[in-house]
Amino acid sequence: MGNKLSPLSKAFLVLIFLILYAPIFFLVFYSFNSGGTMYDFKGFTMDWYKELFKDTRLLIIVLNTLVIALLSALIATVIGVIGAIGIRSFTSSKAKNTVLSLNNVLIVSPDVIIGASFLILFTMAGIKLGFYSVLLSHIAFSIPIVVLLVLPKLQEMSPTLIDAARDLGASRWDVLTKVVLPYILPGIFAGFFMALTYSLDDFAVTFFVTGNGFSTLSVEIYSLARRGISLNINALSTLLFVVTLLLVIVYYFITQRVRQTGMGGKR
Amino acid sequence: MRNNLSKNIFFIPYVLWIALFVIAPILLILYYSFFDIEGNLSLVNYQKFFTPVYLKMTLSSFWYAFLITGISLLVAYPTAFLLTKTKHKQLWLLLIIVPSWINLLLKAYAFIGIFGTYGVANGFLEVIGIGSQQILFTDFSFIFVSVYIFIPFMILPIFNALDKLNPTLMDAANDLGASRWMTFRRVIFPLTIDGVKTGCQVVFIPALSLFMLTRLIAGNRVITLGTAIEQHFLVTQDWGMGSTIAVFLIIIMFLIMFVTGNRKQGV
Numbered sequence: 001m002g003n004k005l006s007p008l009s010k011a012f013l014v015l016i017f018l019i020l021y022a023p024i025f026f027l028v029f030y031s032f033n034s035g036g037t038m039y040d041f042k043g044f045t046m047d048w049y050k051e052l053f054k055d056t057r058l059l060i061i062v063l064n065t066l067v068i069a070l071l072s073a074l075i076a077t078v079i080g081v082i083g084a085i086g087i088r089s090f091t092s093s094k095a096k097n098t099v100l101s102l103n104n105v106l107i108v109s110p111d112v113i114i115g116a117s118f119l120i121l122f123t124m125a126g127i128k129l130g131f132y133s134v135l136l137s138h139i140a141f142s143i144p145i146v147v148l149l150v151l152p153k154l155q156e157m158s159p160t161l162i163d164a165a166r167d168l169g170a171s172r173w174d175v176l177t178k179v180v181l182p183y184i185l186p187g188i189f190a191g192f193f194m195a196l197t198y199s200l201d202d203f204a205v206t207f208f209v210t211g212n213g214f215s216t217l218s219v220e221i222y223s224l225a226r227r228g229i230s231l232n233i234n235a236l237s238t239l240l241f242v243v244t245l246l247l248v249i250v251y252y253f254i255t256q257r258v259r260q261t262g263m264g265g266k267r
Numbered sequence: 268m269r270n271n272l273s274k275n276i277f278f279i280p281y282v283l284w285i286a287l288f289v290i291a292p293i294l295l296i297l298y299y300s301f302f303d304i305e306g307n308l309s310l311v312n313y314q315k316f317f318t319p320v321y322l323k324m325t326l327s328s329f330w331y332a333f334l335i336t337g338i339s340l341l342v343a344y345p346t347a348f349l350l351t352k353t354k355h356k357q358l359w360l361l362l363i364i365v366p367s368w369i370n371l372l373l374k375a376y377a378f379i380g381i382f383g384t385y386g387v388a389n390g391f392l393e394v395i396g397i398g399s400q401q402i403l404f405t406d407f408s409f410i411f412v413s414v415y416i417f418i419p420f421m422i423l424p425i426f427n428a429l430d431k432l433n434p435t436l437m438d439a440a441n442d443l444g445a446s447r448w449m450t451f452r453r454v455i456f457p458l459t460i461d462g463v464k465t466g467c468q469v470v471f472i473p474a475l476s477l478f479m480l481t482r483l484i485a486g487n488r489v490i491t492l493g494t495a496i497e498q499h500f501l502v503t504q505d506w507g508m509g510s511t512i513a514v515f516l517i518i519i520m521f522l523i524m525f526v527t528g529n530r531k532q533g534v
């Protein structure tokens with residue numbers, strides 16, 4: 001195990017990282033191009049960023065995307081935690097596995113299927129395509145991942161903790177809010193965060209259920225990109241990249257803290 | 268008794284979610300697949316699916332998904348293997364994952380710039396003397412970008428499987444006179460096969476149903492099952508045929524999960 005990486009292996013890893021990051025830095029680099037194309041760098045400019053912040057339509061779309069992401073992540077986390085507690089309380093392992101498989105259907109289903117079936121669902125239920133249909137779909141496809149991230153925390157919690165609280169006279173509600181929820185909090189945070197990134201990242205499902213008049217960033221970028229290159233998108237992607245990096249750093253520190261408290265030692 | 272009732276009321280949101288957003292959509296897809304474009308009950312969609320046009324499309328979709336999964340595996344396995352040997356492996360792994368959190372649309376958009384007529388890729392080809400080529404809207408660009416997008420999802424499960432491997436096993440194989448290749452083929456690979464299966468599953472199913480990349484990168488030359496579903500639902504409005512293709516995609520999905528399934532230890 002202790003053997004060092006050979007130069008060839010190192011070169012291979014460097015190449016992989018280069019390929020993974022090159023397109024992203026490529027976008028960032030040309031967002032400063034005064035030439036207006038994604039080749040032939042003419043000179044440094046911040047014009048595309050200025051234009052971006054003047055584009056009220058786009059800013060509204062950014063706002064829509066954020067509202068949808070935060071709301072859907074919040075609601076999905078609440079329902080997901082309820083679901084995880086429910087699954088945990090099953091005594092028969094057969095029922096548990098059935099519910100878990102149902103839970104995982106939306107995780108393994110291709111986006112196109114989810115999008116198409118939700119489109120049928122909303123049309124039959126008479127829900128107008130727009131804000132609410134997008135919000136409902138985002139809640140729906142974020143719930144299973146919250147369940148999957150909360151469940152292990154619940155399972156590692158010793159049942160004696162609950163028994164002890166009950167013996168000491170805690171009501172069911174007290175047990176839930178003062179014992180169970182604090183214990184599984186890291187799982188809840190991880191679930192919320194994942195739901196947030198799922199929602200921000202989604203294109204296919206939203207594309208199906210968005211209808212006219214309402215748009216999220218992914219759908220907007222798609223229609224812009226189909227028309228060709230526009231350096232506004234580059235400026236936008238630079239900002240998104242920075243936001244993503246910040247989210248990743250936050251997530252990294254949350255999981256690091258979880259690991260620390262989990263192992264009870266430093267690092 | 269009362270206790271049970273309040274418990275059940277508490278779980279209603281989650282149960283409602285399973286009923287409305289997991290079970291109902293699948294049933295609706297199945298229901299719609301029995302209607303032709305005029306809304307009459309018939310099996311005409313299924314007849315149509317077994318005509319050469321659709322069978323050829325299904326086969327080519329499979330072929331592309333197979334290529335994408337295979338190439339991803341060939342790149343991801345060595346990468347994951349080398350990553351487990353680095354010093355700060357969790358940090359490096361995180362860096363591999365970060366690009367997968369960047370919005371998919373932006374990455375596709377970056378490649379429109381890179382592979383464009385005057386893009387970086389063509390610039391490079393000119394420098395080494397091959398000269399400018401049509402790269403965008405070819406099979407090559409489609410497969411390259413798809414592999415680029417799926418690689419982190421392939422690396423992650425393989426990395427986890429390799430990371431769990433007991434290093435003494437390698438030492439033992441070494442001591443018993445196995446060559447490096449033999450150690451890999453007889454010890455390392457069989458023990459990480461679950462990670463490989465999971466990786467193939469999370470790449471193959473989405474690869475079958477890609478539809479955004481086929482439009483932006485492959486310029487409608489490649490038609491996958493996903494593209495066909497999107498086309499029927501959003502362009503020609505023939506929901507019945509779209510649902511029929513979706514039914515087959517769901518069946519294929521379950522088959523793949525069954526083949527690559529290792530559900531013994533849960534998720």
